[in-house]
Amino acid sequence: MPQRHFRRNVQNLPPNPGADVLRYGWEKENVISLAQGEGCAPTPDFIIQAANKAMCEGKTHYGPVLGQPLLREEISTYYKRIFNVDLPPNRAFVTGSGTTAMHLALTGILETDDEVVAITPIWKNLLGATELAQAKTIQVPLDYDQTKGWSLDMDRLLGAVTEKTKAILVVTPSNPTGWCMSAKEMQIVLDYARARDIWIVSDEVYNRSAYGVSHAPSFLEVAAPDDLLMTVNSFSKSWAMTGWRLGWLTGPEFAENFIRDIALYDNMGAPTFTQFGAIEALKNGEEFIAEQMTLWEGNIDLLMDWFAQKPNTYISRPQSTFYGFFKVDGEEDSLGFAMKLIDEAGLSLAPGCAFGKNCDNWMRLCFAVSQEKLTEALNRLEKVIG
Ligand SMILES: Cc1ncc(COP(=O)(O)O)c(C=O)c1O
Structure with missing residues (x-):
């Protein structure tokens, strides 16, 4: 070969x-x-019907690279309703899956030999862009205790940050452990990242899959609009849409143009008619x-x-x-x-x-x-x- x-x-x-x-x-x-x-x-059928209707109505053409304006608005409404977070539509970027959202985020920020400090265990597919950029992942394992479950040693996490660190990568809730970072821990990580002027990339694909609460904490709840924060999300899990390949990324306002440029060279945006199904999912999926x-x-x-x-x-x-x-x-x-x-x-x-x-x-x-x-x-x- x-x-x-x-x-x-x-x-x-x-x-x-x-x-x-x-x-x-x-x-x-x-x-x-x-x-x-x-x-x-x-x-769910109501989501399928909405996508089907959009397709029948001819919404089968190229669309805006960062997503249908209606979907970007709906994501904004969703964050206000569920998280009480103000996230204007221009900070929500629709992507062709959560995996793509992570790929765009990491591709956008990593140079060769940069380091990403990642809490593990982690679903390794998320690190593909790090590998492709020839950047390095520094793995910081969670601790396990049979009675207390999984927990993060904050000193270990922050101690892993070096001069070369470009981002701290958090998957919360975590696939595969089900561990969630608390809002208090998020604040500590955020303060530290601010002081070091590095990114936090937070995969929050499972944040509607937390038991006994409406949602797991999101970094968006503790961060300011211009923080170096990108969050990754997806329609796959909570709305049973794995095969649709649809997700979204959030970032500070200034990220919009950069992410648009990369997405343009990637696949020119997510499919058009499926996004109308996604709008219904956010509106009526509770x-x-x-x-x-x-x-x-x-x-x-x-x-x-x-x-x-x-x-x-x-x-x-x-x-x-x-x-x-x-x-x-x-x-x-x-x-x-x-x-x-x-x-x-x-x-x-x-x-x-x-x-x-x-x-x-x-x-x-x-x-x-x-x-x-x-x-x-x-x-x-x-x-x-x-
Ligand atoms: C933590 C995490 N992020 C992202 C994804 C991928 O989501 P998508 O289907 O939108 O690519 C998965 C899938 O298992 C996941 O576990």
């Missing part, structure tokens, strides 16, 4: 074990997959979100009861998201364990090694499925771990 014809840093992109396991599971018959990060519910959260919370109970019966396992109750992140005594190689589960039990889960260093004895299970499917998956897991 003439690899040399590709850029060296593309040739050297690190392997993606999560994607490898998914592919391996898809090739086999009768495999239950809880490896991918999405719920099993289809997109009932659907609440229903999903009730379902997922029931599944957490099921999951926690099941693991409580297994003394050789470790898991803490997720505060948010739809993932159980667990480990099993004696299983230190998550990729090998993931393959073994597929081969011996017909169960596909995401290996911890897909989420950064120090996670290789962990596994991630997505519980946003029916109780029947979750129960069957746990029965299959039992076959292997006893």
